[in-house]
Amino acid sequence: MTKGKVDALLGIVFGDEGKGKVVDVFTPRYDIVARFAGGPNAGHTIIFDGKKYVLRSIPSGIFDTGKINIIGNGCVIAPDLFMAEAKELEAAGYDIKSRLHISKRAHLILPTHRLLDRAYEAAKGKNKVGTTGKGIGPTYSEKAARTSLRVGDILERFEEKYLALKARHEQILRDLNFTGYDITEEEQLWMKGVEYMRQFKLSDTETEINKALREGKNVLAEGAQGTMLDIDHGTYPYVSSSNTVSGGVCTGLGVAPNTIGEIYGIFKAYSTRVGSGPFPVELFDATGDKIREIGHEYGAVTGRNRRCGWLDLVALKYAIMINGVTQLIMMKSDVLDTFDTIRVCIAYTKDGQTTTDMPYDTEGWQAVYKDLPGWNTDLTAMTSADQFPAELKAYISFIEAETHVPITIVSVGPDRAQTIEL
Ligand code: IMP
Numbered sequence: 001m002t003k004g005k006v007d008a009l010l011g012i013v014f015g016d017e018g019k020g021k022v023v024d025v026f027t028p029r030y031d032i033v034a035r036f037a038g039g040p041n042a043g044h045t046i047i048f049d050g051k052k053y054v055l056r057s058i059p060s061g062i063f064d065t066g067k068i069n070i071i072g073n074g075c076v077i078a079p080d081l082f083m084a085e086a087k088e089l090e091a092a093g094y095d096i097k098s099r100l101h102i103s104k105r106a107h108l109i110l111p112t113h114r115l116l117d118r119a120y121e122a123a124k125g126k127n128k129v130g131t132t133g134k135g136i137g138p139t140y141s142e143k144a145a146r147t148s149l150r151v152g153d154i155l156e157r158f159e160e161k162y163l164a165l166k167a168r169h170e171q172i173l174r175d176l177n178f179t180g181y182d183i184t185e186e187e188q189l190w191m192k193g194v195e196y197m198r199q200f201k202l203s204d205t206e207t208e209i210n211k212a213l214r215e216g217k218n219v220l221a222e223g224a225q226g227t228m229l230d231i232d233h234g235t236y237p238y239v240s241s242s243n244t245v246s247g248g249v250c251t252g253l254g255v256a257p258n259t260i261g262e263i264y265g266i267f268k269a270y271s272t273r274v275g276s277g278p279f280p281v282e283l284f285d286a287t288g289d290k291i292r293e294i295g296h297e298y299g300a301v302t303g304r305n306r307r308c309g310w311l312d313l314v315a316l317k318y319a320i321m322i323n324g325v326t327q328l329i330m331m332k333s334d335v336l337d338t339f340d341t342i343r344v345c346i347a348y349t350k351d352g353q354t355t356t357d358m359p360y361d362t363e364g365w366q367a368v369y370k371d372l373p374g375w376n377t378d379l380t381a382m383t384s385a386d387q388f389p390a391e392l393k394a395y396i397s398f399i400e401a402e403t404h405v406p407i408t409i410v411s412v413g414p415d416r417a418q419t420i421e422l
Pocket of ligand 1: 014016041225229238239274276
């Protein structure tokens, strides 16, 4: 953590690593916490004092009442969902209006974008991506097509702009034979959300962040999703629609590459994936079910079963390379407390060929495993790395030796307090 720098905290596999919890732990060390990509497809869970919060668009630094939180230009935002999320925090006693700033350059998710998400998925049949249905893909597509609406648009002649875009969407939906929907109520709520958003500071957040950096303040960029869901580097087309990698911090916040400091890569002690797409380490047996049960691996946004498997070092090393990860954070280590053997995928194999480099298409590749002894010890009450069993220490050392990056934090449970710095 260096003054005047932007540190990034990134999910480096398929998301759902527990970024929310770590951002919440890190926030006291930063002046600003900012989201730079994604939208309400994310579900960042934070648990403290026996209460659980799930944040979707709002940065996880919001619980520290002295800190500014920013939704950056690289994000997409749905006013109705934003309002529901923000009001929940207000009801819990958090005064967020003065501390949450939203980029005027962030793009708006319309109710019809969500319909388009459903219509495009339906048209794909068995090749569907398995999106969260939040309109992410259609909104980012329109951003690239230069037809989208941005948060700054709500400040003038908004209705006219909204109706024109909605009419365009309705035409596309008719062309796709996607009919029979009624969004009247949803649209009313969405418009209320737009009104509500006007009460927040809608600003040129890139200027604000850069001024803060010049004053020696520091920023934590909170990632969403994970590297393998990145639009360029993930398992395309089974990916989300934004740059979730460290490069996305620069474009999604408007900060130069030389402002980036530490890059924290967050991963789970095992692997999960939600939605469709290749997943070489996927377990279809009782071990996969056991990991899902113990790890409560059900989607925070959609409630879907997460697909589970052992740690994938091919993916991890690839993500470390793409992001320039300087420190690793291993989450949910306690989920592996009751396994006699812990497997780690060290390579992929297909048709007699073996690789440790991420292939262009991971479809059809099988995992090659190395077996390590499990620790068979309850980690959840541990407060220091000195208490770690030898097998966990060996697991950590093995990952460090393979990736050449230190693991500096190990999480042993969902609570803030169950976070051990090494
Ligand atoms: P979308 O982002 O809703 O378009 O979904 C695209 C793919 O990314 C789907 O496979 C989703 O399940 C996955 N995805 C999107 N957001 C998250 C997340 O926050 N965690 C894990 N997977 C996600």
